[in-house]
Each structure stands twice: as structure tokens, then as C-alpha cells.
Amino acid sequence: MKLTGGCYCGALRFEAEGQPGFWGQCHCRPCQYISGGGPNFFMMMPADGVRYVRGTPQSFARSDLENPVTREFCGTCGTPVLTRIAGYDQVVLKAGALDDPARFGTPQAAIYTKDQQPFHVIAADVPSFENLPDR
Structure with missing residues (x-):
């Protein structure tokens, strides 16, 4: 599968x-x-298959956490693009940054529903888990 995307202002393209290893809503x-405020719709993609073709993302990792993730986003418009997890060979690619978000399809599962807000919607046919599902 080949996917393309970028940020809202167009400064960043990938x-x-x-x-995809897994796709869901968190x-x-x-x-x-x-x-x-809503759930995050994402696809786990091989890290070595993702490259920026325009622009350089800004990144952020919390300094107060033992194993923080690194979030990459457009420094101009703020669009979240992906998240990198240290020691993991896949990245968390944000469905909203895809040129064609419909390629995301239907989530395989909704995860971390223990933090779900009353206004979050999970389709009736999507399995949901309070944390991560067993692998």
C-alpha cells in the first residue's frame, strides 16, 4: 500500500x-x-517506509516521562502527522493527514476507551478495549 499526505497548509508532505500493522481509534x-478533543484515528505503518518529500517536521517529546513518544507535526500550521515510539519499527500515522482519509477505512478496534468522553462515538461493529487488546 502506498499512501500520501501532508499538513493543512501544504508545507509538509509525506x-x-x-x-499497515493495525489501524484504529484511540x-x-x-x-x-x-x-x-476527539479520538485519534491512526494507522501503524512501517517506519522505514515513511519519508518526508517536502518540508521538515517539528517534533515534541515530553521530558518528564520515562519513555516518551515523539510527535511530529507541521511547525507552521500545527497539523499532527505521525508519532514515533522508541524501539518500535512502526510509526503511528494520523489518518487526518492523509490526502485521501477514506483509505483509512473502518477502525479494527477502539482502544483506551477507559478515557472515552461522552461525545466520542464508536461504531457498533468496532470492537472496543479499555486498554490495548491482547496480541
Whole structure:
């Protein structure tokens, strides 16, 4: 699968190739901050298949956490693009940054629903988990 995308203002563009390992919607509180309040819709893509073809992202990792993730976003418009997890060979690619978000399809699962807000919607046919599902 080949996906393309970028940020809202167009300063940042990326290509992602490979098979998604998992795609879903995350309701954890950190994702709510990043998404603006809703769940985060994402695809796990091979890290070595993702490259920026225009621009350089800004990044942020919390300094107060033992194992923080690194979030990459457009420094001009703020669009979240992906998250890198140290020691993991996949990145968390944000569905909203895709040129064609419909390629995301239907989430395989909703995760971290223990933090779900009353206004978050999970489709009836999508399995949900309070934390991460067993692998």
C-alpha cells in the first residue's frame, strides 16, 4: 500500500509505503489533546517506509516521562502527522493527514476507551478495549 499526505497548509508532505500493522481509534487522554478533543484515528505503518518529500517536521517529546513518544507535526500550521515510539519499527500515522482519509477505512478496534468522553462515538461493529487488546 502506498499512501500520501501532508499538513493543512501544504508545507509538509509525506509518502508512506508498506502494509499497515493495525489501524484504529484511540481514546486515551494524550490523543484527545493532540486531536483537539476527539479520538485519534491512526494507522501503524512501517517506519522505514515513511519519508518526508517536502518540508521538515517539528517534533515534541515530553521530558518528564520515562519513555516518551515523539510527535511530529507541521511547525507552521500545527497539523499532527505521525508519532514515533522508541524501539518500535512502526510509526503511528494520523489518518487526518492523509490526502485521501477514506483509505483509512473502518477502525479494527477502539482502544483506551477507559478515557472515552461522552461525545466520542464508536461504531457498533468496532470492537472496543479499555486498554490495548491482547496480541
